[in-house]
Amino acid sequence: MISSHPACCTPFDTTWPFPWELPGAVLRSCRFDPALLAADDFPRSAILAPANIQRSVAKRQAEFLAGRLCARAALQVLTGRFEAPTLGEDRAPVWPVGVSGSISHSHGLAIALVADSSQWRGLGLDLEEPLACDRALRLAEEILTPAEVERLQGLTPEQQAQRITLTFSIKESLFKALYPLVGKRFYFHDAELLACDAAGRAQLRLLIDLSEEWKAGSELEGWHCQFQGRLLSLVAVAA
Known part of the structure; x- marks a missing residue:
C-alpha cells in the first residue's frame, strides 16, 4: 500500500528513552x-x-x-x-x-x-506534561491514595508536583498494561505508587482484585524518565 507522510507530523524518532532496555520491544x-x-x-x-x-x-x-x-x-x-x-x-x-x-x-x-x-503480554506507556505546583496540589486527592498523600510530606512544592505528575502518569500506564489482560476498568485509587527513585524505577501495588491472577496486593515494576520535556512512564508485564 502506498502512503505519504503528512506535513503535520515530523519524521519518526527511534530513540529509546529509558535507562533499561525492553528486549524485543x-x-x-x-x-x-x-x-x-x-x-x-x-x-x-x-x-x-x-x-x-x-x-x-x-x-x-x-x-x-x-x-x-x-x-x-x-x-x-x-x-x-x-x-x-x-x-x-x-x-x-x-x-x-x-x-x-x-x-x-x-x-x-x-x-x-x-x-x-x-514476550510482553501487557504494555502501558504514558506521556504527561509536568503539572504546575498549584494544579498538582488541587488534583492530588483525586489521583493519590491517603498513603500517597502522606508521603508528600517533607517534599518541596516542586517535588510534590513532580511526584503527583508521576503518580498520575504511571497509574495511567498501569491501566493500559493490565486492562487488556483483565477486561475490567479500574481507577486511580485502586492502585498505589509504593516507591520511586531518581534512576527511573517505580514500584506499584494493586489495592483491589481485578482477576484471579491480578489480586489486591499484587506488585508490579514501572519505569519513568524525562523525554522531550515531558514525563514518560512505562509498565510492562512479561509473558
Whole structure:
C-alpha cells in the first residue's frame, strides 16, 4: 500500500528513552502540529479515521493520526506488515493478533510501543506534561491514595508536583498494561505508587482484585524518565 507522510507530523524518532532496555520491544515517536493537518491527511496516510475522530477537532485528529502512524512504523519493524491498530468499542487500540502495544500523546508529541505478546503480554506507556505546583496540589486527592498523600510530606512544592505528575502518569500506564489482560476498568485509587527513585524505577501495588491472577496486593515494576520535556512512564508485564 502506498502512503505519504503528512506535513503535520515530523519524521519518526527511534530513540529509546529509558535507562533499561525492553528486549524485543520497538518504540517510535514523532511530533505533530494540528495547525498543519490537511483535510485529506488520513486517506493519504492510509490511516482509517473512525467516525468519532472524523467529527472531532483538529487537535484530536492530529494526535490520533500521529499515534497511529507511530504505531504502524513500530509494527512494521516488529512484524514486517503494513498495519495500524484499529479503535475498539471501548476506545482502546485493537492490536494485531500476537502483538501487545501502547500509544500515548501529549502537547504535540506522540509515541507508540509494540512487542510480541509471547514476550510482553501487557504494555502501558504514558506521556504527561509536568503539572504546575498549584494544579498538582488541587488534583492530588483525586489521583493519590491517603498513603500517597502522606508521603508528600517533607517534599518541596516542586517535588510534590513532580511526584503527583508521576503518580498520575504511571497509574495511567498501569491501566493500559493490565486492562487488556483483565477486561475490567479500574481507577486511580485502586492502585498505589509504593516507591520511586531518581534512576527511573517505580514500584506499584494493586489495592483491589481485578482477576484471579491480578489480586489486591499484587506488585508490579514501572519505569519513568524525562523525554522531550515531558514525563514518560512505562509498565510492562512479561509473558
